[in-house]
Each structure stands twice: as structure tokens, then as C-alpha cells.
Amino acid sequence: MKFPVEQILNLPEMKVLDCQEIEGIGIVITIEKYVNYSACPSCRQITRSIHQNHWRMIHDLSWSEQTVLLKINRRQFKCNNCKKVFSEKLDFVDKNKGYTKRLAQDIVQQVLDSNIHSVAKRNDLSDEEVESMLKGQVSQILNINLTQIKRLGIDEIALVKGQGNYLAVLVDLDTHKPIEIVKSRRIEELREVLIKWGVQVLEEIIEVSIDLWSPYKTLVEELMPNANITADRFHVMKQVNDELDTMRKAEKKAAISLENKSERDRILEGLNKSKYSFIKNEDSLNEKQKEKLKAAQEVSPILAKMHRLKEEFRDVFESCKSWGDSIIKLLDWMHDALLYFPKSIGTMIRWFGEIVGYFDGRTTSGTVEGINNKLKLIKRLGYGFRNFSNFRLRSLLNWHFSINSP
Numbered sequence: 001m002k003f004p005v006e007q008i009l010n011l012p013e014m015k016v017l018d019c020q021e022i023e024g025i026g027i028v029i030t031i032e033k034y035v036n037y038s039a040c041p042s043c044r045q046i047t048r049s050i051h052q053n054h055w056r057m058i059h060d061l062s063w064s065e066q067t068v069l070l071k072i073n074r075r076q077f078k079c080n081n082c083k084k085v086f087s088e089k090l091d092f093v094d095k096n097k098g099y100t101k102r103l104a105q106d107i108v109q110q111v112l113d114s115n116i117h118s119v120a121k122r123n124d125l126s127d128e129e130v131e132s133m134l135k136g137q138v139s140q141i142l143n144i145n146l147t148q149i150k151r152l153g154i155d156e157i158a159l160v161k162g163q164g165n166y167l168a169v170l171v172d173l174d175t176h177k178p179i180e181i182v183k184s185r186r187i188e189e190l191r192e193v194l195i196k197w198g199v200q201v202l203e204e205i206i207e208v209s210i211d212l213w214s215p216y217k218t219l220v221e222e223l224m225p226n227a228n229i230t231a232d233r234f235h236v237m238k239q240v241n242d243e244l245d246t247m248r249k250a251e252k253k254a255a256i257s258l259e260n261k262s263e264r265d266r267i268l269e270g271l272n273k274s275k276y277s278f279i280k281n282e283d284s285l286n287e288k289q290k291e292k293l294k295a296a297q298e299v300s301p302i303l304a305k306m307h308r309l310k311e312e313f314r315d316v317f318e319s320c321k322s323w324g325d326s327i328i329k330l331l332d333w334m335h336d337a338l339l340y341f342p343k344s345i346g347t348m349i350r351w352f353g354e355i356v357g358y359f360d361g362r363t364t365s366g367t368v369e370g371i372n373n374k375l376k377l378i379k380r381l382g383y384g385f386r387n388f389s390n391f392r393l394r395s396l397l398n399w400h401f402s403i404n405s406p
Contacts (some may be wrong), residue, residue: 005029008063011092018071026067028057032075037336038088040079051085052078059099059125061106064190067124070100071351094136102134112398128382130377134393144179145398148172148195151207152224153365154216155232156185169368169375173209176367177399181375181392187215194223209365211235212351231354232365233317241279241342244306247340248278251300269298278303282311303341374398 005019009029018030030363037048051257053073056355060068072093078085081355093100107130110119153171168190169180182193194202202224207231210216219351220229248271255267277285279294285293297304320326348355378395 001267012364013091014072017073021066026069027063028069028071029060029180030071030073032073033088033090038075038077038086040077041077041089045079045081047077047079047081049078051078054087058097059103060091060330061100061103062123075199079096097136099129099133104136107133108397111394129167137358144396146179146201147204149179149201149205150174151209151361151363152205152227153209153368154190154220155211155365155368155372157375167375169371170225171365171368171371173207173363173365173367178371178396181387181395183392187219190219191223196218207361207363209363210354211365212239212347213224217354228357228360230357230361230363231351233355233358234364234366236348236351236355237314237317238345238354240310240314240341243344244278244303244310245275247306248275248296248300248303251303267299270295278307278310281314282307307338309333309340313337316343320359321358327356330356 002320006014009016009031011031013035014031015032015034016029016031018028020028022028022126036050040204053075055071055073058070058072060070060334062068072090074086074087074090076085087364092102097104107119107123107125110122111130111134116127116130116134119125120127123130141289151171151173153173154168155171156166156168158166166185169178169179170182170183170193171177172179180193182189203226204225205227207230208220208224208227209232210220211232214233217229220227252271254273258264258267273298274292277289277296280289282293293307314331316326316329320329334345334348375395378398379391
């Protein structure tokens with residue numbers, strides 16, 4: 001072939017013995033180590049006694065869309081000191097693997113942008129081989145340093161809406177990256193995962209942001225004694241929005257039952273398709289949504305009042321700067337809103353300590369929403385993943401592969 005094979009191959013410790021392009025197979029490059037000696041892994045003595053040659057074929061990165069196979073002489077040596085027989089070490093391929101490390105890393109990157117089945121087909125590999133590459137890379141790539149975690153977010157994600165199957169997601173709130181995905185949000189499974197982190201890691205966590213689910217709180221108190229528990233403000237806001245939307249539905253239902261047709265039509269015209277105009281942040285509404293909000297408020301004074309209270313509640317979390325002022329304004333809001341948001345107020349009373357904990361460091365699990373959307377995309381793309389273990393690995397690699405890969 002008319003090109004410098006050794007330079008393109010870029011394996012400095014290996015010399016090229018032969019290179020052929022074989023129809024139906026691809027490019028086959030025969031290589032072996034330059035040196036004719038090796039160090040015994042048992043006694044570290046250098047030996048030149050070759051016990052036997054051992055040829056094997058492994059996959060490497062493609063060249064110009066052509067499959068490349070490396071025919072490697074992985075020689076066996078016999079130690080003159082301890083008499084043991086061993087195979088020489090090849091840094092670019094793991095033991096008992098039929099592919100190079102760099103091919104495995106390239107395959108992982110391809111899977112991050114696609115799915116197992118498509119990548120396997122594109123690279124003339126089986127699904128099982130691609131899965132093996134992913135699993136084989138995890139110890140080298142997914143090296144998440146748990147000792148650095150100081151602030152933890154715990155949340156759940158429903159990958160299929162309405163089916164009630166939730167995954168628990170543990171997020172490092174300082175790096176904004178997921179550090180673990182648990183098959184369910186069952187406390188027994190979460191406890192098992194966290195205990196594996198070790199007491200030293202858990203005792204170093206100083207803050208945990210959770211939603212308003214008491215089993216999370218109990219688990220954190222049990223395993224992370226030094227952590228302040230913060231109720232995620234977005235989940236608190238969701239409670240208020242849900243109660244507002246419940247009233248919107250009740251107002252609409254009451255309007256439907258009116259006997260006066262003109263009055264019924266007037267109210268329904270104002271309320272129809274008004275959900276997002278009410279629950280979306282008012283300063284984020286477009287012109288059409290603002291008009292719909294105004295029309296709905298005109299036909300329902302109670303919804304107008306609840307919407308104003310909802311916006312005031314949001315303002316407590318977004319505008320108040322001092323810890324003391326924030327708590328006073330929150331208490332004032334709870335007093336003013338009691339008749340309109342009794343369910344939300346009840347929740348706030350039960351979780352008051354955790355809710356006002358937000359004002360200490362203004363910690364939230366808001367980053368989980370972006371992670372949620374990414375995981376759903378991975379699930380849709382990754383139809384080659386036949387079990388949770390592969391899905392978990394595929395997901396975590398999205399945030400950690402480029403940083404930790406060699």
C-alpha cells in the first residue's frame with residue numbers, strides 16, 4: 001500500500017510486518033512489538049526466552065470507512081528466574097478483548113449520539129459486542145469522585161408519563177451532573193446505593209435538596225447526619241400551581257352547569273385554553289397568552305386573585321435577598337393565601353423548616369429538569385438497551401465520558 005502504515009497506525013511500540021487489503025474483509029495489518037524481551041509480572045525479571053508465538057485478530061478504528069483488523073503476535077515468554085509462562089503486555093488492547101481500547105472509546109462516543117443497534121450495524125459489530133465495549137469502559141471512563149460531593153439533589157423521573165414507573169436520580173448540585181441513577185425511587189433501593197458510597201462520603205455531604213416526599217427526608221436524616229435538608233422550591237411552586245389549576249377546572253365545570261347560555265358561553269370562552277396562561281410565570285407569557293390570562297381573569301375573580309397570589313409567592317423566592325425578610329414575607333403570604341390555597345399552606349406548614357432552608361444557600365434541584373429531558377431522549381434513542389444496567393451506563397456516560405476518558 002502507498003502510504004506510511006506505521007505513522008497512520010500510530011502504535012509506537014509496534015512494528016508493521018505486513019499490510020494487505022482483502023476483499024470482503026477489509027485492511028489486515030500484521031504487527032508485533034519492536035522489543036524481543038518482556039518483564040515477568042510475577043518477579044519483574046527481564047526475559048528474552050520466547051515460549052511460543054500467539055497470533056490473534058482484533059478490530060481497530062476504520063480507515064476511510066474500511067474495516068481494519070490487526071493481526072497481532074502476542075508472544076508468550078518463559079521467565080528464567082521463576083519459570084512461569086506469561087503473555088507480553090499490550091497497552092492498546094485489554095486482556096481477552098477482540099478490539100483496541102481506542103475503538104472501544106470511539107464506539108462509546110458513537111453510542112452517545114445514536115443507539116447500540118445502529119452503531120453495531122454501522123461498524124459491523126454485534127449488539128453484544130457494543131454492549132461489552134460500554135461495560136468495559138466504565139471503570140476507566142465513569143470515574144466519579146464521590147468524595148467531592150458536598151451538595152446533593154434527589155429527585156425522580158418518569159420516563160413514560162402516566163405509568164407511575166419512576167427512576168431516582170442523584171445529582172451533584174455543584175457540577176450539575178447526575179452521579180447515579182437508581183432503578184426505582186423505593187427507599188430500600190436508594191438506601192442500598194447510598195450505603196455503598198461509604199460513611200465517610202455521606203458524612204461530608206452538607207446539604208440535600210429534595211421534593212416534598214417524606215421518605216426522602218427520613219432517609220437523608222438516617223444516612224447523612226451533617227446535611228441540611230432543603231425542600232426544592234420548584235416542587236413547592238408546583239404545589240401552588242396545581243391548586244390554582246384545580247380551581248380553574250372547578251370554575252370551568254361550574255360554568256358548564258349554568259342554565260343561562262349566554263353567561264355560560266361568556267365564561268367558557270374566557271377559561272378555555274387558559275391553563276398555561278395561569279401557571280406559567282407571568283413575565284414569560286407571550287402576547288397571546290397575556291390576552292388569554294386577562295380574559296380568564298375578567299370572567300373569574302377568584303382565579304384572578306389566586307393568580308396574583310401565585311405571582312407574589314414566586315416573587316418571595318426570586319426577589320427577597322435577606323434571610324429574615326424572606327421568612328417574614330413568606331409568613332405574610334401564607335396568612336393572605338390561606339383561604340385560597342389551603343392544601344398548599346398545609347404542606348408548607350409541615351415542611352416549613354425545609355422550605356425556608358432554601359433562603360440559606362438558595363439551593364434547588366432545578367438542574368434535574370434538564371437532566372430529565374436528556375434522559376427521556378436517551379430512552380427514545382436507545383432502543384438497543386435491553387436492561388436498566390445498560391441504560392444507566394449509557395445515561396451517565398453522557399455527562400462523564402468526555403471529561404474522564406483518556
